Amino acid sequence: MKKIIYLFILFFGLLNSQLLANKKNNMILKLKYGEVEIELYSDKAPMHVERFKKLASDGKYDNVVFHRVIDGFMAQTGDVKYGNTSSKDFNLSLAGTGGSDLPNLKAEFTDIAHTRGILSAARSADPDSANSQFFICLESAPHLDRQYSVFGKVIKGMEFVDQIKKGDPNSGSVPQPDKIISLKSK
Secondary structure (H helix, E strand, O other), X not given: OHHHHHHHHHHHHHHHHHHHHHHXXXXXXXEOOEEXXXXXXXXXXXXXXXXXXXXXXXXXXXXXXXXXXXXXXXXXXXXXXXXXXXXXXXXOOOOOOOOOOOOOEOOXXXXXXXXXXXXXXXXXXXXXXXXXXXXXXXXXXXXXXXXXXXXXXXXXXXXHHOOOOOOOOOOOEOOOOOEOOEEXXX
């Protein structure tokens, strides 16, 4: 009987510590429409999660525009070089072409589907070119599965993501884009 009680305590202790660890991986993305909670998948894409958290903790995502937003598809942001409205390098016409001063990341493809609310690393044609940019899926996008590194998901506040100003239906270019107010660990 003592062994069963011990196993019971051990099991629930591990479960509780896992839940606490997951809480530490959650982020709050503040938009003018409201706060969005993001759960990060450090077990699936550890390098991308680490980069995302580092740039967020350094304040690099604060004031960065959603430069490419396509209704029914995705909202892209994260160009910390040209997309930061409070930076001397801000240039809306170049937003989407820059990244951070850190090296690019190797792809971390997983079996996680690109469904509504998924965060995935934006990149060029080179699978190992992700740096700071990311996108949030507004709807399912199965053609992206196993082609882009999924590293998180919106778990609260998707209705605020839905309100982000949409761009041109073809290019997604947004003339007067919304921006990230702040991005912090929960």
